[in-house]
Amino acid sequence: MQPLLIKAILVVIIFVITLLVALYATFAERKVSAIMQDRIGPNRAGPFGLLQPLADGVKMFMKEELIPSLSNKWLFIIGPCIALLTSFMTGVVIPWGGSITIGETTFDLQITDLNIGILYLFGVVSMGVYGIMIGGWASNNKFSLIGAIRASSQMISYEIAMGLAIIALVMTTGTLSLKDIVMQQDAGFANIVYQPVGFLIFLICAFAETNRAPFDMPECETELIGGYHTEYSSLKLGFYLFAEYINMFVSSAVIACFYFGGYNFPFQTELQNWLGFSNNVLSILQVLAMFGKVLFFIFFFMWVRWTIPRFRYDQLMTLGWKILLPLALINIFITGIVMYFSGSIN
Amino acid sequence: MSISQYIFWFLSFVAVLSALIVVFAKNPIYSVLNLIITFFAIAGHYFLLNAQFLAAVHIIVYAGAIMVLFLYVIMMLNLNKETEPHKKQYVKLVAVVAAGLLMLTIIGSLKGAEAMVPAGIVNNNIGTVELIGDKLFGEFLLPFEVSSILLLSAMVGAVYLSKKELH
Numbered sequence: 001m002q003p004l005l006i007k008a009i010l011v012v013i014i015f016v017i018t019l020l021v022a023l024y025a026t027f028a029e030r031k032v033s034a035i036m037q038d039r040i041g042p043n044r045a046g047p048f049g050l051l052q053p054l055a056d057g058v059k060m061f062m063k064e065e066l067i068p069s070l071s072n073k074w075l076f077i078i079g080p081c082i083a084l085l086t087s088f089m090t091g092v093v094i095p096w097g098g099s100i101t102i103g104e105t106t107f108d109l110q111i112t113d114l115n116i117g118i119l120y121l122f123g124v125v126s127m128g129v130y131g132i133m134i135g136g137w138a139s140n141n142k143f144s145l146i147g148a149i150r151a152s153s154q155m156i157s158y159e160i161a162m163g164l165a166i167i168a169l170v171m172t173t174g175t176l177s178l179k180d181i182v183m184q185q186d187a188g189f190a191n192i193v194y195q196p197v198g199f200l201i202f203l204i205c206a207f208a209e210t211n212r213a214p215f216d217m218p219e220c221e222t223e224l225i226g227g228y229h230t231e232y233s234s235l236k237l238g239f240y241l242f243a244e245y246i247n248m249f250v251s252s253a254v255i256a257c258f259y260f261g262g263y264n265f266p267f268q269t270e271l272q273n274w275l276g277f278s279n280n281v282l283s284i285l286q287v288l289a290m291f292g293k294v295l296f297f298i299f300f301f302m303w304v305r306w307t308i309p310r311f312r313y314d315q316l317m318t319l320g321w322k323i324l325l326p327l328a329l330i331n332i333f334i335t336g337i338v339m340y341f342s343g344s345i346n
Numbered sequence: 347m348s349i350s351q352y353i354f355w356f357l358s359f360v361a362v363l364s365a366l367i368v369v370f371a372k373n374p375i376y377s378v379l380n381l382i383i384t385f386f387a388i389a390g391h392y393f394l395l396n397a398q399f400l401a402a403v404h405i406i407v408y409a410g411a412i413m414v415l416f417l418y419v420i421m422m423l424n425l426n427k428e429t430e431p432h433k434k435q436y437v438k439l440v441a442v443v444a445a446g447l448l449m450l451t452i453i454g455s456l457k458g459a460e461a462m463v464p465a466g467i468v469n470n471n472i473g474t475v476e477l478i479g480d481k482l483f484g485e486f487l488l489p490f491e492v493s494s495i496l497l498l499s500a501m502v503g504a505v506y507l508s509k510k511e512l513h
Contacts, residue, residue, distance in 0.1 A: 009375075122402075123406045126411065126414075130417075133418075134379075137421050148421070149418060176475055276378050302369070
C-alpha cells in the first residue's frame with residue numbers, strides 16, 4: 001500500500017477514535033458523578049443508558065441556534081471552530097503503539113513523528129486559548145468577557161509552569177520527539193521514577209489547561225452563569241463542550257507518554273519471548289495498554305472533578321505563580337545537579 | 347515551479363495581505379487577529395527554510411503568548427471608534443515625514459541588493475534543535491547569557507513599576 005494512503009487511513013481511524021472516546025467520556029462523566037454521589041445516573045436510553053451520548057448529540061443538533069444580534073457574527077462562529085480544531089490537532093504527534101507489518105510494508109501507529117513534537121504540542125495548546133477568547137469577546141456579554149479573560153490569564157500562567165516541568169523531562173530524556181521519549185521507556189523504569197515532582201506539576205497544569213474542575217474558573221456557574229459560552233446554544237455550545245473532552249483525552253495520552261511509558265507495558269519483551277508471538281500481536285497489546293492508561297487518566301480527571309471543590313480565583317493564581325513556578329525551577333535545578341554528579345552530562 | 351515555490355508565494359501573499367489589514371483595520375481586534383495570521387505565515391516561511399525550531403518557538407512565543415496579552419489588553423479596554431483618541435494635525439505631519447525618511451533609508455540600503463548572490467545552504471539541518479543548541483551553548487554562550495540577564499532586569503523593572511503604587 002502507498003505510505004500516503006496508510007497515513008490517511010490512520011488519520012481517519014484516530015479521528016474516529018478521538019470522537020468516540022470524547023462522546024463516551026461525556027457519558028462516563030455522568031456515570032462517575034452518579035456513583036460518587038450515590039445515584040444511578042443515566043440509564044434510560046438503550047441498555048444501561050449506553051445510547052445516552054447519541055441522545056445528547058441529537059438534542060444538541062435539534063436545539064434552536066441563536067446568534068445574539070449585537071455580537072460580532074464572524075468571530076462568534078470562528079471561536080468554537082478554533083477550540084475544536086486545536087484540540088483535534090494535538091493528537092497528531094502521539095504514538096499509539098509500536099509498528100505493524102502488513103505484507104512487506106511496516107508502518108508506525110503514529111500519524112507523524114516530528115523531532116520537535118513537544119514544541120508542536122505546546123504551540124497548538126497555546127492556540128487553544130484563542131477559541132475561548134474570541135468566542136467570549138464576540139458574544140458581547142460581560143459574563144462571557146470575564147470568562148474569556150479568566151481563561152486566557154489562567155492558561156498563560158499555567159503554561160509557564162507546565163513548560164518548566166517539561167524542560168526537566170527533556171533534560172533527562174534528551175529529546176523533543178514523543179516517539180523517542182516513549183521508546184526510551186521500553187525497558188527499565190518509566191519516567192515517573194526520575195521525575196516525580198515534574199509529573200505532579202505537569203498533572204496540575206494539565207487540569208488548568210483543559211479548564212477542568214477544580215480549575216474551571218472560565219465557566220464558573222455560581223459567578224459567571226456559563227462563563228465564556230453563556231451566549232452559545234445548539235451545536236456551537238456542543239463544540240466547546242466537546243473540545244474540553246477531547247483535550248482531556250489528549251492530555252491523558254500525553255501524560256501517559258511522558259511519564260508512564262506510553263504504549264509500553266511491564267515485561268513486554270519477556271512475555272513476547274516466552275509466548276513467542278509476532279510483533280504485530282505485540283503492537284496490538286501495546287495499543288491496548290496505551291488505551292488502558294489513557295482511560296485511567298480520563299477517569300482520574302473525573303474523579304478529581306467530583307471530589308475537590310473549585311478554587312477561588314486568587315488561590316488559583318497563587319498556586320500557579322507562587323508555588324508551581326518556583327517548584328518547577330527547583331526541580332530543573334535539582335535535575336541538573338543530579339545529572340551532573342551521576343555523570344550523565346559532562 | 348516546484349511545490350515549495352507555490353507554498354512560498356502563497357505564504358508571502360497571506361503574510362502581506364494580513365499585514366496590510368493589521369494597518370488598515372478600523373477595529374483593533376481585527377488588527378490583532380490578522381497579526382496572528384501574519385505570524386503563522388512567517389512561521390511557514392521558517393519551515394520552508396528548514397528552521398523547524400525557530401518556527402515552533404515563533405508560534406509559541408509570538409502567536410501564543412504575546413498576542414494573547416495584546417488581545418487581553420484590547421478586550422479589557424474595549425476600544426472602539428468613538429473613544430479612539432484623535433491626534434493633532436502637526437503630529438500626523440511629523441509621522442508622515444518620519445515614515446517617508448524611513449522608506450528612503452530602506453530603498454537606499456536595498457539599492458544594489460539584487461546584485462548579491464545568496465549563499466547556498468551549507469548545512470541541510472541548519473534549523474534543527476540539536477544544531478541551534480550546540481551553537482547557543484557553545485559558540486554564542488556569552489551573548490546568550492547576557493541577553494537572559496537583560497530579560498531578567500526588564501522583568502524585575504516591570505514588577506517594580508507595577509508594585510510601586512501598592513506601597
